[in-house]
Amino acid sequence: MSKPIIQLKNTSKTYPIAGKEFMALKKLNLSIQEAEFTGIVGPSGSGKTTLLNIIGSLDKPSTGDATVLGKEIKSLSHKEAASLRNFNIGFIFQVFNLLPVYTVFENVEFALLLQKKSALERKKAVMKALEWVGLEDQANKRPDKLSGGESQRVAIARAMVKTPKIVLADEPTANLDSENAHGILKTMKKLNKDLGTTFLFSTHDEKVMGYLDRIIHLRDGSIEKDKKMK
Amino acid sequence: MKLEFKLAFKNLFGAKLRTLLNVFVLSFSFVIIIFLNSIMDGWDQQAQKDSVEWEFGEGHLLHNDYDPLDSYTILDGHGEIPKRSIGMTPILERQASVYPQGRMIGVVLKGIPSDQKILKLPTKKLNQNKDEFPVIIGKRFAESAKLKKEDRVQIRWRDKNGTYDANTIIIEEIFDSNVPNIDNGKIWIDIEKLWKMTGLENQATYFILDQDFRKGPFDSWTYRSKTTLLKNLKDLIDQKKASQSVIFGLLLAIALLAIFDTQILSIFRRQKEIGTYIALGMTRLRVVRLFTIEGSVYSVMALIFGSIYGIPFFIYMSKAGFPIPPADQKLGIAIADVIYPVYGLKLILLTILTVIISATVVSYLPARKIAKLNPVLALKGKKQ
Numbered sequence: 001m002s003k004p005i006i007q008l009k010n011t012s013k014t015y016p017i018a019g020k021e022f023m024a025l026k027k028l029n030l031s032i033q034e035a036e037f038t039g040i041v042g043p044s045g046s047g048k049t050t051l052l053n054i055i056g057s058l059d060k061p062s063t064g065d066a067t068v069l070g071k072e073i074k075s076l077s078h079k080e081a082a083s084l085r086n087f088n089i090g091f092i093f094q095v096f097n098l099l100p101v102y103t104v105f106e107n108v109e110f111a112l113l114l115q116k117k118s119a120l121e122r123k124k125a126v127m128k129a130l131e132w133v134g135l136e137d138q139a140n141k142r143p144d145k146l147s148g149g150e151s152q153r154v155a156i157a158r159a160m161v162k163t164p165k166i167v168l169a170d171e172p173t174a175n176l177d178s179e180n181a182h183g184i185l186k187t188m189k190k191l192n193k194d195l196g197t198t199f200l201f202s203t204h205d206e207k208v209m210g211y212l213d214r215i216i217h218l219r220d221g222s223i224e225k226d227k228k229m230k
Numbered sequence: 231m232k233l234e235f236k237l238a239f240k241n242l243f244g245a246k247l248r249t250l251l252n253v254f255v256l257s258f259s260f261v262i263i264i265f266l267n268s269i270m271d272g273w274d275q276q277a278q279k280d281s282v283e284w285e286f287g288e289g290h291l292l293h294n295d296y297d298p299l300d301s302y303t304i305l306d307g308h309g310e311i312p313k314r315s316i317g318m319t320p321i322l323e324r325q326a327s328v329y330p331q332g333r334m335i336g337v338v339l340k341g342i343p344s345d346q347k348i349l350k351l352p353t354k355k356l357n358q359n360k361d362e363f364p365v366i367i368g369k370r371f372a373e374s375a376k377l378k379k380e381d382r383v384q385i386r387w388r389d390k391n392g393t394y395d396a397n398t399i400i401i402e403e404i405f406d407s408n409v410p411n412i413d414n415g416k417i418w419i420d421i422e423k424l425w426k427m428t429g430l431e432n433q434a435t436y437f438i439l440d441q442d443f444r445k446g447p448f449d450s451w452t453y454r455s456k457t458t459l460l461k462n463l464k465d466l467i468d469q470k471k472a473s474q475s476v477i478f479g480l481l482l483a484i485a486l487l488a489i490f491d492t493q494i495l496s497i498f499r500r501q502k503e504i505g506t507y508i509a510l511g512m513t514r515l516r517v518v519r520l521f522t523i524e525g526s527v528y529s530v531m532a533l534i535f536g537s538i539y540g541i542p543f544f545i546y547m548s549k550a551g552f553p554i555p556p557a558d559q560k561l562g563i564a565i566a567d568v569i570y571p572v573y574g575l576k577l578i579l580l581t582i583l584t585v586i587i588s589a590t591v592v593s594y595l596p597a598r599k600i601a602k603l604n605p606v607l608a609l610k611g612k613k614q
Contacts, residue, residue, distance in 0.1 A: 049606075058509060058605045079513050086511020093609065097506040101244025113233050114511045158510075 005165060005198050006032035006055055010064035013050050013221075024050040026221040027064065032200060034165070037192045039201040039208055042218035048202035051218070052168045055200065056089050057081040069165055086114050090159025090197075092169035096151040098143040104130070104154050105139040111162045129161035133187055149180030153187065160191055166198045167191075173205045185211045231523075234516065238523040242531065252492055252528050256485040256585065257536030261543065263478045263581050268544070268571035269552050270474065274467045276408070276566050278460055284409040286459045287348045287438040291318060291451045296435050301325065304338065308435045309450050317443030319346045320434035322424050326387035328399070328417070330375050337415050339387060341424030348440045351412070355403040356420040363423065364402035368413025372404045379404050385417075390429040397427075408566045482585065485532075486592045489525050493596040496521065498613055504600055505608030514601045521600060525593020529586045547571050 013025040024047045032038055040048045053059040054066050057073050058081075066073040069088055076084065085091075090111075098107050108129055112122040130136040133153035143151055152172060159167050169188070173181035189211050192199050201208060209215065217225035242249045282288075292298070296307025304323050311320050322341035327334050342349075344357040356364050363385070367377065377383065379401055386396040399417070407413055425431045437451075445453060497504070507517050551568035 053606050056509070058609070078515075082508070082511050082513040082516075085509060091509045093506075093509075095502075097502060097509075097609065099503060099506065101241055106240070111510050113236075 004031040005034045005036075005069060006030070006200070007067045008051075008054075008061075008064070009067075011054065011061045011066050012063045013047070013054065013059070014062045024221050025054075025061070028221070028223060030216065030223065030226075032198060035192065035196040035198055036213055037189060037199045037211065038214040038216065039203050039212040040216045040218055041203060041209070042224075043204060045220075046218040047221040048218055049170055050221075052170055052200065052202050055166070056091060056168045057084050086111060087162065088165045090162065090164040090167040092152070092155050092159050092167060092172045094171040094174045096143070096148075096155045096175075098151055098154055098158075100143055103140050103142055104135060104146070104157075107143065107154055108157045108161050111158065115162065125161050126157075129157040132160060132191060133157045147180075148176050149183060152176060152180070152184050156184065156187060156191075160195075160197070163195060164197065166200065169199065169201045171203055171205070172201065173203065173208055178207060181205065181207050231519070234520045234523045235527070237520055238527045241520075241524055242527055248492060249528070249531070252485075252488050253531045253535050255488050256528055256532035256589065257540070259478075259481045259485040260532055260536040260581065260585055261540040262481055263585075264540070264573065264578060265544065265547065265571065266474060266478070267471075267577050267581070268547075268573045269569055270467065270471050271572040271574060271577060272552075272569045273565060274464070275572055276569060277463055277467065280408045280566070281460060281463055282456060283350045284407045285349070285412050286456055287319070287440055288317075288443060289439040289456045290454045290459060291437040291439060291443075291448060292454060293435055294450050294452055296323075298436075301338070304435065308430065308433045311432050311434050312448055312451070314446070315437070317440045318437035319343060319348050319440070320421060321436050321438060322421055322428075322430060322433055323435040324387055324424065324428055324430075326385055326417070328375065329384040329386075330377055330381070335375055335415070337385075337417050339385075339424060340416055340418050341421035342418055343422075344420045346438075348438050349412075350407070351418060352403050352405050353418065353420075356418065356423075358402060359400065363397055363399040363419065363427075365399045366403040366405055366418045367401060368410075368416065369404055369406045370410060370413045371415060371417075372401070374414075377401055377404075387427060389427070395427065482588060485585075486588055489528050489589055490592040490596065493521065493525055493593050496524075497596055497599055501603070501608045501613065502611040504603060505605050505610070508605040509609060514603070514605075518594075518597045518600045521597035522590060522594040525597070526586055526590035528593075529589035532585070533582060544571070544573055548573070 008028050008030040011025055011028045012023065014021045014023050016022070028051070040051060042048050050059065054061055054073060055068055057068065057076055060074050068084065071080070071084060073081075099110065102110070105126055108126045109122050112125055117125070127136060127139070130139055133156050135150060135153055135157065138146065138150065143154065146154065167188070173184060176184060185208060188199055191197055201212070213229055215227050215229065216223060217227075293307045293309045295303055297303045304325050308322060320343065324339045324341075326337050326339045328337055342351065342353055344353045346353055352366055355366055358364055372378065381401045382398050383401070384396060385399045386394055388394055399419070425433065504517055507520070508514060548571055551570045553568050554565055
């Protein structure tokens with residue numbers, strides 16, 4: 001058994017909504033191992049995205065601990081959190097979030113620019129990432145010239161180019177048709193196997209379920225069911 | 231920082247029309263500020279040069295009883311020319327009246343040696359007609375008194391005893407100078423003739439000094455350097471410059487407002503992009519820096535864009551000059567018909583620095599908000 005890469009202990013998150021405290025996560029205990037392909041499933045408002053945001057160091061738990069790659073999220077400064085995301089965590093968003101004025105190549109290259117990699121290293125890594133997602137011939141296109149499926153594949157390449165330890169994907173197939181969704185999932189599954197990257201999805205898409213190694217059911221901020229598929 | 235510059239340029243080029251509009255407005259401010267300032271500098275330089283060449287020389291030595299701003303002091307404000315008078319051209323002033331076409335006009339008769347070389351006045355003409363009273367006058371005075379070259383006109387003056395005398399003067403030459411002080415209401419005559427007319431032999435009201443003049447104890451005379459004499463002119467031009475800076479301020483404010491507005495709009499509209507930058511590993515401070523640099527890059531682009539049309543315009547204007555309307559020339563200050571702009575390095579550098587710094591400041595002010603944005607809400611594109 002591999003070591004836990006993500007560990008949550010009694011993690012809670014509350015938000016003030018309309019003058020009241022809304023508890024998005026309720027004393028969650030969770031452990032994710034390295035190279036897992038895990039889905040967090042649940043209806044809207046169940047706390048999936050909040051959980052991903054805390055793991056991705058974009059947010060902090062209100063109480064409890066969240067440890068990612070041995071780093072306590074709560075105690076990270078803005079700079080340390082940015083560094084953790086830059087080097088170790090890749091994000092894939094539901095609406096792709098590609099930077100519109102950059103080409104496909106430049107979008108994928110962005111994370112490497114932040115890592116101050118040399119031009120040669122960047123070019124090599126970007127082309128390799130585009131090759132993983134089958135978009136090496138679209139490198140010079142701008143996002144507005146791509147289909148939804150292609151855009152999401154660029155987003156995967158952008159998340160994977162820095163070969164992060166963890167990829168967090170928030171509803172990655174929600175805006176895609178069935179064919180594209182399966183294509184994306186196959187790509188991610190392959191990367192998970194080939195590179196050993198830990199994938200953590202939030203989804204309520206039935207199509208995703210078949211690809212997952214583990215499904216964590218969330219309801220009202222609590223884990224309802226945690227099921228290993230194999 | 232290099233990355234932020236690269237991204238800023240890319241973002242601005244990507245924004246196309248919005249960038250073009252901001253850059254155009256800012257470049258217009260650049261060009262206008264430099265041009266108007268260069269006109270003022272050109273005027274300053276020309277006015278100083280003309281004043282020295284036509285009126286001040288290297289300085290004045292004034293009789294202690296004479297005040298150039300008080301015409302009542304003309305009567306007694308004169309004295310005998312000192313024995314040691316190297317580098318000193320004497321001027322004797324007397325009040326008089328002329329009667330062109332029957333009208334009476336009060337004038338100042340200014341006696342000057344016809345062989346003087348320090349001022350550009352065409353005083354050689356004063357020596358051409360020994361038997362009559364040849365005089366020279368300026369273009370402005372000739373126009374206002376409706377006098378032409380070779381006109382003869384009655385003149386009345388008082389001699390040293392206060393007795394009135396009269397004769398006919400002949401307008402030997404009408405000179406064209408940008409210095410109104412030597413023109414308006416002034417009639418220049420050979421000093422020797424004026425001495426005879428008034429009985430004030432070897433007397434002077436003041437001296438125009440040249441390079442050979444050496445300061446020393448001159449009793450009854452007060453030394454005024456060229457710098458002192460030019461001070462009023464400089465003060466006046468500086469005051470004009472200061473009032474013109476209101477226009478520059480307004481122009482710059484319009485351009486900066488456009489940048490400020492764009493920045494605020496950008497931060498609202500590009501929330502998702504800001505969230506993405508943070509999610510990809512950029513620190514908030516770097517995102518603030520990126521947006522600030524985007525704003526200051528407008529000024530760099532405006533500088534480049536402004537140079538494209540500004541430099542040919544500046545070159546053309548430095549050759550063609552800026553014509554001054556006749557009404558402005560009658561203001562009583564030294565001003566040429568055409569002012570040639572002077573583009574000093576200090577002026578250009580100061581303008582560039584002012585625009586770049588102010589563009590950076592107005593970009594930074596709204597960009598500070600990014601540091602307080604919640605990246606989770608930003609990623610969702612929610613306005614904060």
